[in-house]
Amino acid sequence: MNREWIDQPQAPRSGEELDVAKLAAYLRDRLAEPVDSLDVVQFPRGYSNLTYLLKWGARELVLRRPPFGARIKSAHDMGREFRILSGLQGIYARAPKPLVYCEDESVLGAPFYVMERVTGVILRAQPPPGFAAAPELMRRLSESFIDNLVAIHAVDCHAAGLADLGRPEGYVARQVEGWTKRYRNARTDDIAAMDELATWLDAHRPGESGACLIHNDYKYDNLVLDPADLPHILATLDWEMSTLGDPLMDLGSTLGYWVDADDPPEWRQQAFGVTTLPGNLSREQLVERYAAQSGRSVANPVFYYAYGLFKIAVIVQQIYARYRQGVTKDERFARLIQVVHGASRMAARAIEQERISGLAVC
Secondary structure, eight states: OOGGGBOOOBSOOTTOOOOHHHHHHHHHHHHOOOOOOEEEEEEOOOSSSEEEEEEETTEEEEEEEOOTTOOOGGGSOHHHHHHHHHHHTTTSTTSOOEEEEEOOHHHHSSOEEEEEOOOSBOOOSSOOTTOOOOHHHHHHHHHHHHHHHHHHHTOOTTTTTOTTSOOOTTHHHHHHHHHHHHHHHHOOSOOHHHHHHHHHHHHTOOOOOOOEEEOSSOSGGGEEEETTEEEEEEEEOOOTTOEEEOHHHHHHHHHHHOOOTTSOHHHHTTOSSSTTSTTOOOHHHHHHHHHHHHOOOOOOHHHHHHHHHHHHHHHHHHHHHHHHTTSOOOGGGGGTHHHHHHHHHHHHHHHHHTOSSOTTOO
16 A cells, blocks of 8 residues: 555645744643654645644644634534543544643634544545555445444443533434524525525424434544555544434434435535545445444435535535635635535435435436
């Protein structure tokens, strides 16, 4: 396996630089290591929390902080993510080890935390140069992917000290209502399909399917894979949205990010990862494997898929709204409104055709 596929950081983007001197002084006090030099570079991918590589002497650490200008506290709660990672140590083997949490905004202008780096391959929308994986490898990877979600849903929350992390009762209703409210607050364009989707979700809410630890942002690019054996997952990243809730709603979020190879061309262009490569399970097959591995019945996959698409559309809408307001200057955000249109149209297809795969057929 080509080690060049491992994520490579770059110089921080303009406006997203960190105060290296303040950070170094803070880490010296907290890590109790007599290291004189600190080098900071940034992992340039991703659209939400900012992620930096810290070269602290011989160690490589990762720092996470909210985007500059973000005011959505529930989606950028660094203390929450640090607590979850801390609780998962010794309970769930694929949680990176957290080291330091800082809520003092005088250090970097926002709360942040530092964890050990897990080095490996992260598969994003644009795979690493020269990336090629045989269909059999991608099938094994997609199976491992969904099996890992089952493992997360099986975590003993009491043993991890996370039994009070959320309010699972009424979770489905709160999510539909909450994401609808967030969309209306961040709306920049009139998109009839989004309004219709919100109404449909509210009218077709299923009953609760249970409660467990859910990741809430589970997709390929939140996994660190073994360079020598891609289906071997080394770590699961980005836990800041995790809570106690309905596992099928978590599955729905994952389905929303999963683009099938035979999806309509306009949606394939918005692919969030390498899910369209030959060998990957389809969304329908993911649901079948999840049900078989978890023992849970997934009686209404269309609702959960439509919910996942709506949630993704709202998250993207919030980012796009910050761009339109001039809060962020990242030019990658300029075209995000197309994702909102595309996700709502995919949900409409699924609802009309009463299925979650094979949606290119009219």
